[in-house]
Amino acid sequence: MTHQGEPADQLLLLWSGRARYFFETANGKRVNLRWITPGHTFGEAALTFRPSAYLVSTEAVRESTALVWNSPTIRALAQRFPQLVENVFLTALDYLSWYIASHAALTSQTARERLAHVVLGYAPSIGQEVTGGIELDVTNEELAHAANITPYTTSRLISEWQKTGAIRKQRGKIFLRSPKRLFFDTA
Numbered sequence: 001m002t003h004q005g006e007p008a009d010q011l012l013l014l015w016s017g018r019a020r021y022f023f024e025t026a027n028g029k030r031v032n033l034r035w036i037t038p039g040h041t042f043g044e045a046a047l048t049f050r051p052s053a054y055l056v057s058t059e060a061v062r063e064s065t066a067l068v069w070n071s072p073t074i075r076a077l078a079q080r081f082p083q084l085v086e087n088v089f090l091t092a093l094d095y096l097s098w099y100i101a102s103h104a105a106l107t108s109q110t111a112r113e114r115l116a117h118v119v120l121g122y123a124p125s126i127g128q129e130v131t132g133g134i135e136l137d138v139t140n141e142e143l144a145h146a147a148n149i150t151p152y153t154t155s156r157l158i159s160e161w162q163k164t165g166a167i168r169k170q171r172g173k174i175f176l177r178s179p180k181r182l183f184f185d186t187a
Contacts, residue, residue, distance in 0.1 A: 008045035017064025032145040114147040116182035133177040
């Protein structure tokens with residue numbers, strides 16, 4: 001939907017579906033960053049008058065619909081409706097808060113705590129309430145990236161949580177059953 005390093009010439013609003021930000025490092029490693037759910041915008045750099053590039057890429061992870069405005073159109077709308085600029089500023093503050101929380105977790109929490117917080121954070125944003133808990137359509141690899149831990153550690157912790165009844169795992173899905181049990185070390 002957007003491509004890292006390319007000119008930021010469109011602002012988008014996710015109308016339906018789900019998308020995510022990701023970043024490609026200089027050595028080609030892909031780092032998944034954050035989910036985008038309906039009602040959220042991306043490509044805000046299109047509002048700047050100075051030519052900018054997208055800092056990250058954005059991809060749809062399920063069938064999605066997005067509303068799109070090119071740079072001249074969204075800048076003209078922002079001049080007519082200053083609330084648009086305030087909304088973009090609030091979005092930027094939200095991303096800064098996310099970054100601070102992620103960095104603080106990386107430097108002060110265990111792998112178990114980071115993964116538990118990722119699972120709990122996903123519940124209200126991408127989770128679906130089902131009988132007996134919340135279904136998360138997410139893979140171990142996506143969880144590992146989000147918690148900044150290895151896929152092996154993610155798999156081990158998920159297996160432990162499954163044994164305690166905190167979650168139930170199926171291919172590409174997690175059913176969160178007992179959030180408090182995510183923080184108990186079973187070793």
